[in-house]
Amino acid sequence: MKNLFVLTLLLMIFGSLCRAQHQTVIEDFKPSSVNQPGKEYPQVNSEGRVRVQISAPEAHKVLLDISAVKYDLVKDEKGVWTGESAPQDEGFHYYQLWVDGAAVPDPGSLYFYGASRWGSGIEIPAKDQDFYALKNVPHGQVIELPYFSKTNNSMRRCFIYTPPGYDKDTKKRYPVLYLQHGGGENETCWSAQGKAGLIMDNLIAEGKAKPFIIVMDNGTWSMARRPAGERPAEWPPKGWADGFAKTLLEDIIPMIDANYRTLADPKNRAMAGLSMGGMQTRAITLAHPEVFSHVGMFSGGSISPEDVEKAPDFKKNVKLLFISYGSRELENPRRGNSGDPKENTAKLKEAGMNTHFYVSPQTAHEWQSWRRSLCQFAPLLFKK
Amino acid sequence: MKNLFVLTLLLMIFGSLCRAQHQTVIEDFKPSSVNQPGKEYPQVNSEGRVRVQISAPEAHKVLLDISAVKYDLVKDEKGVWTGESAPQDEGFHYYQLWVDGAAVPDPGSLYFYGASRWGSGIEIPAKDQDFYALKNVPHGQVIELPYFSKTNNSMRRCFIYTPPGYDKDTKKRYPVLYLQHGGGENETCWSAQGKAGLIMDNLIAEGKAKPFIIVMDNGTWSMARRPAGERPAEWPPKGWADGFAKTLLEDIIPMIDANYRTLADPKNRAMAGLSMGGMQTRAITLAHPEVFSHVGMFSGGSISPEDVEKAPDFKKNVKLLFISYGSRELENPRRGNSGDPKENTAKLKEAGMNTHFYVSPQTAHEWQSWRRSLCQFAPLLFKK
Numbered sequence: 001m002k003n004l005f006v007l008t009l010l011l012m013i014f015g016s017l018c019r020a021q022h023q024t025v026i027e028d029f030k031p032s033s034v035n036q037p038g039k040e041y042p043q044v045n046s047e048g049r050v051r052v053q054i055s056a057p058e059a060h061k062v063l064l065d066i067s068a069v070k071y072d073l074v075k076d077e078k079g080v081w082t083g084e085s086a087p088q089d090e091g092f093h094y095y096q097l098w099v100d101g102a103a104v105p106d107p108g109s110l111y112f113y114g115a116s117r118w119g120s121g122i123e124i125p126a127k128d129q130d131f132y133a134l135k136n137v138p139h140g141q142v143i144e145l146p147y148f149s150k151t152n153n154s155m156r157r158c159f160i161y162t163p164p165g166y167d168k169d170t171k172k173r174y175p176v177l178y179l180q181h182g183g184g185e186n187e188t189c190w191s192a193q194g195k196a197g198l199i200m201d202n203l204i205a206e207g208k209a210k211p212f213i214i215v216m217d218n219g220t221w222s223m224a225r226r227p228a229g230e231r232p233a234e235w236p237p238k239g240w241a242d243g244f245a246k247t248l249l250e251d252i253i254p255m256i257d258a259n260y261r262t263l264a265d266p267k268n269r270a271m272a273g274l275s276m277g278g279m280q281t282r283a284i285t286l287a288h289p290e291v292f293s294h295v296g297m298f299s300g301g302s303i304s305p306e307d308v309e310k311a312p313d314f315k316k317n318v319k320l321l322f323i324s325y326g327s328r329e330l331e332n333p334r335r336g337n338s339g340d341p342k343e344n345t346a347k348l349k350e351a352g353m354n355t356h357f358y359v360s361p362q363t364a365h366e367w368q369s370w371r372r373s374l375c376q377f378a379p380l381l382f383k384k
Numbered sequence: 385m386k387n388l389f390v391l392t393l394l395l396m397i398f399g400s401l402c403r404a405q406h407q408t409v410i411e412d413f414k415p416s417s418v419n420q421p422g423k424e425y426p427q428v429n430s431e432g433r434v435r436v437q438i439s440a441p442e443a444h445k446v447l448l449d450i451s452a453v454k455y456d457l458v459k460d461e462k463g464v465w466t467g468e469s470a471p472q473d474e475g476f477h478y479y480q481l482w483v484d485g486a487a488v489p490d491p492g493s494l495y496f497y498g499a500s501r502w503g504s505g506i507e508i509p510a511k512d513q514d515f516y517a518l519k520n521v522p523h524g525q526v527i528e529l530p531y532f533s534k535t536n537n538s539m540r541r542c543f544i545y546t547p548p549g550y551d552k553d554t555k556k557r558y559p560v561l562y563l564q565h566g567g568g569e570n571e572t573c574w575s576a577q578g579k580a581g582l583i584m585d586n587l588i589a590e591g592k593a594k595p596f597i598i599v600m601d602n603g604t605w606s607m608a609r610r611p612a613g614e615r616p617a618e619w620p621p622k623g624w625a626d627g628f629a630k631t632l633l634e635d636i637i638p639m640i641d642a643n644y645r646t647l648a649d650p651k652n653r654a655m656a657g658l659s660m661g662g663m664q665t666r667a668i669t670l671a672h673p674e675v676f677s678h679v680g681m682f683s684g685g686s687i688s689p690e691d692v693e694k695a696p697d698f699k700k701n702v703k704l705l706f707i708s709y710g711s712r713e714l715e716n717p718r719r720g721n722s723g724d725p726k727e728n729t730a731k732l733k734e735a736g737m738n739t740h741f742y743v744s745p746q747t748a749h750e751w752q753s754w755r756r757s758l759c760q761f762a763p764l765l766f767k768k
Contacts, residue, residue: 058445099484
């Protein structure tokens with residue numbers, strides 16, 4: 001009798017917990033802004049939950065897999081599975097579905113390259129989304145260009161943003177930002193999920209940034225996977241960025257300067273990147289401060305006073321050093337070889353360098369941090 | 385006893401049939417050229433069979449769905465499913481997988497827009513694939529441009545191919561081809577699966593075509609789905625192409641002429657399209673022969689002597705009329721309102737028009753027919 005009472009009590013508690021959990025889901029879901037044309041799902045609600053739906057009548061288990069957590073979907077009588085995630089941070093996230101053990105893209109979403117695959121992406125509407133909204137303002141172009149790389153002896157592809165009016169006034173020349181993606185990403189990312197073109201169009205329309213060209217190439221590093229087993233004493237290994245440095249300095253920059261109306265001098269040349277692209281920016285600009293004058297690293301480490309001491313031309317040549325992170329990254333800092341990024345930036349400022357440190361509020365190692373970083377970085381570029 | 389004999393005989397025949405069928409699969413499969421980076425599957429063999437593979441340990445039925453036929457995959461002890469299709473025609477095909485009743489893209493392939501969705505595509509190497517191969521020749525750019533459309537009161541997007549050297553000699557002006565996709569496709573298709581840019585780069589490098597600009601916009605017709613039930617007396621209905629005609633004539637052409645270095649006169653303006661885009665080309669050029677002088681319809685009907693009689697300026701203004709089909713389409717012709725395309729083209733030639741009729745060998749209503757059509761059509765454009 002006592003056991004029955006305990007069991008009843010437990011069932012009641014469990015039931016109310018389930019209801020409580022269910023009640024917390026606010027039923028104001030809307031299709032994501034990056035759905036395929038005409039697709040009703042995936043959807044997002046005002047809490048930032050992601051709800052997906054897929055017809056899989058013969059399946060036994062379907063999961064939504066987002067931000068490293070898997071959520072069970074529930075099947076209805078027609079064989080349609082539906083379910084939602086916990087609230088997600090604002091901005092863009094990669095995700096996938098699991099259908100009876102098969103990891104597949106959601107047929108409802110547009111596809112983006114990340115995590116070394118083309119797969120589903122979703123937008124959680126952000127309070128500050130206006131800065132990358134598609135508006136009726138003058139727009140630049142995003143150019144896809146195949147080119148031959150001598151250093152790789154192969155064809156490559158880059159994307160080039162040219163600002164509004166580039167093709168109208170064919171006398172004007174522009175500064176150039178070389179802007180790199182992260183690990184497991186490629187040359188499409190900054191324009192697609194990064195919305196680099198829209199960010200620049202909006203900044204330029206508001207008079208907040210000087211018009212410049214952005215070159216987005218593929219910096220995939222062939223040894224980007226850490227060897228299995230113990231962590232090597234030095235990671236990434238010495239010279240890891242040399243391959244892309246050679247391609248950038250010997251192929252990409254000369255090709256861009258020869259074919260586009262650039263201001264082809266170091267004063268008008270910047271490099272920036274996110275995560276792995278930030279680490280490449282660090283390695284390449286410290287080794288070649290005679291080539292770049294403006295440097296940005298988004299969630300990709302920092303440059304210390306010691307680094308600068310070892311590369312004396314860096315301090316002399318670099319007019320701007322911009323370091324940024326998502327706030328959630330700083331809650332659990334994984335400090336690189338160069339120490340605390342905020343401290344480094346402050347010390348270099350004291351030492352007379354024009355440094356900026358930016359933290360994206362309530363975002364992690366994600367695209368919303370990097371969109372915001374570009375939006376903060378671009379107005380500081382090529383000021384004179 | 386007799387029954388047992390018959391059963392044994394049947395089993396023997398069945399067994400040898402299975403072996404025979406199995407033996408016909410030539411084991412020289414290679415990864416498709418449009419796989420995602422680093423992905424081993426899907427693969428294609430020298431017969432044109434498509435072999436797919438996907439890990440789905442808990443699934444009970446996995447199918448490959450290509451060219452309107454579904455093929456069963458077989459599961460191994462690790463839960464990996466593998467299987468192949470019958471031989472496919474040369475060129476590009478859309479396909480998908482079914483995992484326990486869920487229709488999903490293959491995680492191994494790149495994704496293309498067609499059949500009103502972003503989904504998997506595969507390339508069956510063609511004997512003539514050299515004409516769209518990526519080579520070390522001067523390359524044009526493919527530009528993605530957002531723009532505001534007054535007639536739709538909304539932002540739209542188009543893709544623009546500019547020929548090699550467009551940004552070097554900023555004095556030179558170029559003719560323009562407006563090139564439209566088919567039903568269930570969009571403005572990305574001609575450049576991605578159509579390989580329009582590579583076809584032009586190769587033709588120009590060989591001196592076979594005059595350099596010109598190509599504009600690829602979205603001609604999706606909001607009523608493109610035939611109403612359920614009986615076929616209406618007139619399909620597509622009267623005025624179906626008016627919406628896109630208005631957008632093309634009032635937004636797209638003026639925007640292109642204002643922002644790119646075009647030769648902005650009818651003599652230097654062409655329109656072509658495939659399937660639905662061919663039907664739009666027919667409707668728009670017959671109604672507006674004062675705007676275009678070169679007309680191409682690929683697998684999209686034809687223009688009859690009666691059509692031309694009703695639009696007298698068409699004969700006077702149009703310097704080239706090019707009609708094409710895949711050979712397999714002509715085996716089972718679905719004749720449109722305008723009669724037999726070959727007869728029409730021959731009669732108009734007799735009547736003094738510069739007409740061309742092209743048949744793509746051993747291809748159907750597929751991209752290989754349209755790539756070949758563009759390759760035949762482009763050298764005929766803007767000859768004087």
